[in-house]
Amino acid sequence: MVGSNSFGNRIFRLYLPLAFYAVFLLFPFAWMLIVSLKPDRLLLDTNANPFFLIGATIEHYRYLFTETEFLRWTLNTFVVTVGATVLSLLCSVLIGYALGRFRFPGGNLWGVVIFLAYLVPPTLLFIPLAQVVSRFGLYNQYWALIFTYPTFLIPFASWLLMGYFRTIPVELEQAALVDGATRFQAMWRIVMPLALPGVLSAGIFCFTLGWNEFLYALVLMGSGEMKTVPVGVVSDLIRSDVYQWGSLMAAGILGSVPVAIAYSFFVDNYISGLTAGATKG
Amino acid sequence: MSVVPVRAANPTIPRRRPSGWARFMERESTLAYLFMVPGGLVLLLFMAYPFLLGIYYSLTDKTVGFADFEFIWFQNYRFLLEDTIFLRTVQNTFVYGLVTVPFKLLLGLGMALALNQTFRFSRFLRAGLLLPWIVPTAISSLAFLMLFDSVSSPITWLLRDWGLIGAADRINFLGSRANAMASICLANVWRGIPFFAVSILAGLQAVSPDLHEAAALDGASPFQRFLSVTLPTIRNIVLISTLFSLIWTFSDFQLIYVLTKGGPASSTHIFGTYAYETMGFSDVGQAAAIALSLFPVLAVVGILLLRYIRAED
Numbered sequence: 001m002v003g004s005n006s007f008g009n010r011i012f013r014l015y016l017p018l019a020f021y022a023v024f025l026l027f028p029f030a031w032m033l034i035v036s037l038k039p040d041r042l043l044l045d046t047n048a049n050p051f052f053l054i055g056a057t058i059e060h061y062r063y064l065f066t067e068t069e070f071l072r073w074t075l076n077t078f079v080v081t082v083g084a085t086v087l088s089l090l091c092s093v094l095i096g097y098a099l100g101r102f103r104f105p106g107g108n109l110w111g112v113v114i115f116l117a118y119l120v121p122p123t124l125l126f127i128p129l130a131q132v133v134s135r136f137g138l139y140n141q142y143w144a145l146i147f148t149y150p151t152f153l154i155p156f157a158s159w160l161l162m163g164y165f166r167t168i169p170v171e172l173e174q175a176a177l178v179d180g181a182t183r184f185q186a187m188w189r190i191v192m193p194l195a196l197p198g199v200l201s202a203g204i205f206c207f208t209l210g211w212n213e214f215l216y217a218l219v220l221m222g223s224g225e226m227k228t229v230p231v232g233v234v235s236d237l238i239r240s241d242v243y244q245w246g247s248l249m250a251a252g253i254l255g256s257v258p259v260a261i262a263y264s265f266f267v268d269n270y271i272s273g274l275t276a277g278a279t280k281g
Numbered sequence: 282m283s284v285v286p287v288r289a290a291n292p293t294i295p296r297r298r299p300s301g302w303a304r305f306m307e308r309e310s311t312l313a314y315l316f317m318v319p320g321g322l323v324l325l326l327f328m329a330y331p332f333l334l335g336i337y338y339s340l341t342d343k344t345v346g347f348a349d350f351e352f353i354w355f356q357n358y359r360f361l362l363e364d365t366i367f368l369r370t371v372q373n374t375f376v377y378g379l380v381t382v383p384f385k386l387l388l389g390l391g392m393a394l395a396l397n398q399t400f401r402f403s404r405f406l407r408a409g410l411l412l413p414w415i416v417p418t419a420i421s422s423l424a425f426l427m428l429f430d431s432v433s434s435p436i437t438w439l440l441r442d443w444g445l446i447g448a449a450d451r452i453n454f455l456g457s458r459a460n461a462m463a464s465i466c467l468a469n470v471w472r473g474i475p476f477f478a479v480s481i482l483a484g485l486q487a488v489s490p491d492l493h494e495a496a497a498l499d500g501a502s503p504f505q506r507f508l509s510v511t512l513p514t515i516r517n518i519v520l521i522s523t524l525f526s527l528i529w530t531f532s533d534f535q536l537i538y539v540l541t542k543g544g545p546a547s548s549t550h551i552f553g554t555y556a557y558e559t560m561g562f563s564d565v566g567q568a569a570a571i572a573l574s575l576f577p578v579l580a581v582v583g584i585l586l587l588r589y590i591r592a593e594d
Contacts, residue, residue, distance in 0.1 A: 017395040018406065021388075025410050025474065028424040031435065035427065043433070049442075050435040091320030098317055104310035110317065112587065117324060119583045121532035123553035124576060125328065127560055127569045128335035132327065151328040154320045183307055212417040214535040215553070219560075230419035234539055245427055252423050256416040263415050267408045 029256075036060050036250035043245055060246035061254070070251060072225050073232035078258075079142050080221070080228060081210035084149035088206050091154050093199060096161025097187065101170070111162065118155035122215045125151070130219050144220040145228075149210050156209070157202040164198030165191070204266045208259045229255045339570040345563035357570035366547045366555065367571065374551040374575075376462060378530040381469045386523055388470065389477020396478065397485045407482075414475040422539035425468040429454035429540065458548035461541050465549065468536055473529075477522050484518035485511070517589055524586040528579055 035043065037056040042048055064070045099111050129148060130139075138144040168191055176186040192199075217228040218235070227235065233251040237244060305311055339357055343350035361367045396407055413421060427433055431451050440446045454464045488511050496506045534553035537543065543550035543558060550558070552575040560568035 014395060014398050014400060017391060018400075021392050021395065021410055021474075022406070025413050025471065028421060028428065028471070029412060029416075031428065032424045046432060046438070050433075050438050087323070091323060094316040095320045098313040102309040102313040102316075104313045107313065115587065115590065116583060117328060119528055119579065119586065120328065120332070121528065121579070123532040123534055123556070124572055124579070125331050125335065127556060127565060127572055128331040128338055129327065130560075131338070131565070132331045132334065147323065148327050150320075150323050154324060158320065183312070208415060212419075214417070214419045214538075215557075219557075230417045230535070233423065234419050243427070243430070243433070245433060248423055249427070252420045255420045259415055259417070260412065263411075264408065267404075267411075 032249040032252045035245050036247075036253050038246060040246060060244075060250040063247050064250050064254065068236065068247070068251075069225055069227070069232060070229075070254070073227050073229045074254075074258075076142070076221070076226060077211060077228040077230075080145040080149070080217075081207055083142065083146035084153060084210045085203060085206040087146060088150040088153035088157055089199065089203055091150065092157035092161055092202060093192075093195075095154070095158040096165055097191070099158070100162040100165030101168075101173075101191075114155050114158050114162075118152070118159060120152075122152065122213075126215050126219050129216070133220050138220075140221055140223050140226050142221075142226075145213075145216060148216050148220060149206075149213060153206045153209060157206055160202050160205070161195070161198055164195055164201075168194045200266065204262055207262050211259050211262075335569045335573060338566050339573050341566045343565040345560075345565055350566070353566070357567050358574070360567070361570060361574065366550065367574075369548060370550040370552060370555045370571075371574075373462065373549055374531055374578075377466060377469065377533070377551055378527050381466050381473065381530055382523060382526050384466075384470045385473035385477050385526060386519065388474045389522075390481055390519070392474060392478035393481035393485060396482055411475045411479060413472050414479075418472060419535045419539055421472065422468060422536050425464070425471075426540055429464045431456060455541055456545060458545065461545065461549045465537055465540055468540065469530065469533070472536070473526055476526065480518055480522040481515055484515035488514045517592065520589050521586065524582050524589070527582050528586075531578055531582075532575060 034051065034053050037058070037060075038053055039055055039057045039059065042054065095114065099107060099114065133139050133144050133148065138147065172190050172194075173186045176190045177183070181189070212230065213228075214230045214234075217231045221228065222231050222235065229251075233248070233255060237248050237251055340352060340354055341350045342353050342356075392410065396403065396410075428436060431437075431453050434452065434454065436454075437446070437450075437452050440452070441448055441450070446452070453460055455461045492510050493506055496510050501509065531551075532553060533551060534557070537549060537551055537554050538557070541549045543554040547555075547558075552571060556568045556572040559571055
């Protein structure tokens with residue numbers, strides 16, 4: 001144990017690994033930022049050192065806002081993500097409450113069903129779902145995604161909230177009932193305020209998952225001006241074999257900002273949510 | 282909550298058991314099922330229904346644009362068994378999952394162990410290093426598209442600068458099947474490390490420092506302590522994260538769609554991209570069969586996962 005906290009030891013056990021991870025995991029972002037600010041003249045010069053940024057320009061960002069539908073895509077993504085998040089949270093709070101706090105026959109089974117629903121990936125469903133959505137007359141409308149994103153948001157959020165509701169002592173609710181509150185009052189006034197951090201975690205999760213979704217957006221809302229940011233960037237900004245790297249990377253940076261902000265405000269909720277979802281019920 | 286006035290206004294309900302309806306409504310099982318109605322409806326319409334419809338379509342020759350189609354039993358699946366692209370797709374999917382998941386696990390474990398120590402700015406770094414997992418994959422894949430570009434790649438530039446390759450040499454990162462698979466796997470590992478790191482980091486909080494100290498006093502080396510104290514505590518979390526990651530990797534779509542679209546020459550397809558491409562040829566029945574072929578694999582992993590999750594409870 002001697003010297004296990006010495007500086008030399010720390011270099012190998014802490015600083016070197018951290019440096020490796022920081023460089024490996026953050027380099028693509030740094031690269032996107034550099035390219036997005038670089039003049040085309042330098043981007044085309046394959047002999048120049050590509051890591052240096054000389055004569056930074058916001059030309060690519062300007063192009064994005066004035067020559068492409070980027071703002072419209074952002075609006076689309078926002079509407080769809082917020083809509084799907086609100087719908088999913090409403091449904092999930094109820095399901096999570098039912099499965100987390102009520103004892104009833106079949107309760108465990110429904111918990112398993114919800115968990116299995118979480119494991120069903122969009123890859124498995126997108127083909128028939130496209131038919132279903134157009135049969136319901138929702139194709140290429142906001143509703144197409146507002147109703148389909150919850151198929152992966154509700155199972156996850158319900159599972160997370162179910163675990164959260166279980167941690168709130170039943171005695172609190174019972175005390176309220178004894179004092180003459182109705183069940184709904186006890187739920188709304190006593191349990192819900194305590195569950196708010198869990199609901200917040202679930203909400204952030206739904207928001208980032210919705211913002212990042214690609215396959216459903218591509219298949220169900222991928223035409224004309226109804227594209228979401230990830231789909232629009234990938235399908236409209238890549239036009240030919242000559243890539244407009246500058247504007248592509250600028251779009252990458254801007255498209256990441258909303259989730260990065262949402263998440264930096266609530267990073268602790270996010271981490272606890274991620275692990276709750278990954279490790280327990 | 283409007284129950285009370287209704288009952289008061291209705292004289293046929295005897296006053297002695299005023300709470301017949303109310304009591305039914307207050308019963309936990311009634312409420313529980315009532316609570317599950319909205320979410321259940323959404324899942325029924327947009328998940329269960331399409332799932333069953335997909336099974337049905339996969340047994341028909343349905344195409345886009347034609348209303349008529351016939352039930353053809355397992356012909357779509359039989360066709361797949363002789364489709365060389367599909368067989369390669371199966372192979373690719375397993376390579377993709379079974380190669381990347383161990384790397385993600387080991388590198389994620391390393392990152393968790395590094396982050397679990399106390400150092401300055403640890404909160405800041407922990408948040409920053411999670412970014413690959415947070416940011417839309419379609420977008421981060423664009424960064425990799427450029428890193429793997431045969432002309433603009435800075436990796437090529439570096440190798441030239443260091444004299445490892447000739448000044449005019451190019452590397453076709455996405456140009457051949459082997460290169461493309463390797464490049465795709467690298468991008469996938471990059472995206473998946475933070476998930477493992479954060480999950481395992483949470484598990485590490487449960488490792489008892491007392492036990493570590495006791496083992497150290499008994500003369501156990503750090504590595505022995507890791508094996509006999511740390512590992513048993515995080516075993517379940519590691520298993521669960523691994524299975525989750527397997528499911529997500531097998532059913533991936535966007536990373537490969539952006540980087541290669543399944544090319545060159547349909548050699549890097551996985552289930553999702555191949556099904557998508559087939560649907561582009563308007564062959565709905567065949568595409569549904571491709572997508573559903575993934576189901577048995579997912580079911581096996583899912584059942585394993587369910588067992589460990591329940592053990593965790």
